[in-house]
Amino acid sequence: MTISADELLTTTRSVRKRLDLTRRVPLDLVRECLDIALQAPTGSNAQGWHWVVVTDEDKRKAIGDYYGRSWRRYYESKASPERLYENDPARVATQQRVSASAAYLAEHMGEVPVLVLGCLTVPALPQGNQAGLWGSLLPAAWSYMLAARARGLGTAWTSLHLAYEAEIAELLGIPDDVRQGVLIPTAYYTGETFGRAKRQPLDEVLHIDQW
Incomplete structure (x- = not known):
């Protein structure tokens, strides 16, 4: 697949309903994407990330x-x-579609061929704003998702599993000082490709020099 940087950045979508649950994803392809992810910047060049790739059917x-x-x-x-913008008629239909696709993924998460958990070594979570901490994981996770898109794979950023972080850590043998940050379902996607999403105009969210 040949895709420009601009197209890659503007058409990498959260893929839920269009994940192919029946097609095996080669582990070597996932490794390629993770190898690219490791080139992402990380605070103090700490590289404290870990990636748990789950393919075992029972664990998935x-x-x-x-x-x-x-x-x-x-x-x-x-x-x-579905309730986020329920008083905004212009966004109701879109939010209903998002909710339906999220519900579909929740129902089928365990059937997705590959689940990737991005984690950080964190002896203790800091109090207050944790942006500096998770900023050492998020760019790498996004790079993984972009690399996957360039190879015909669909992904979605999810974090609802964190309500059961301890249980999943026990299931996968994740050490106590390693915290999970994201769960990325990974599969080939169905259909041809993806387009740009409708977003609010830049000037509605842009602030220069002050709010």
């Missing part, structure tokens, strides 16, 4: 069950996608 199902439980609680809350 167990993680999917935890994720589904967390989704159901989230869906019933005021923060769910």
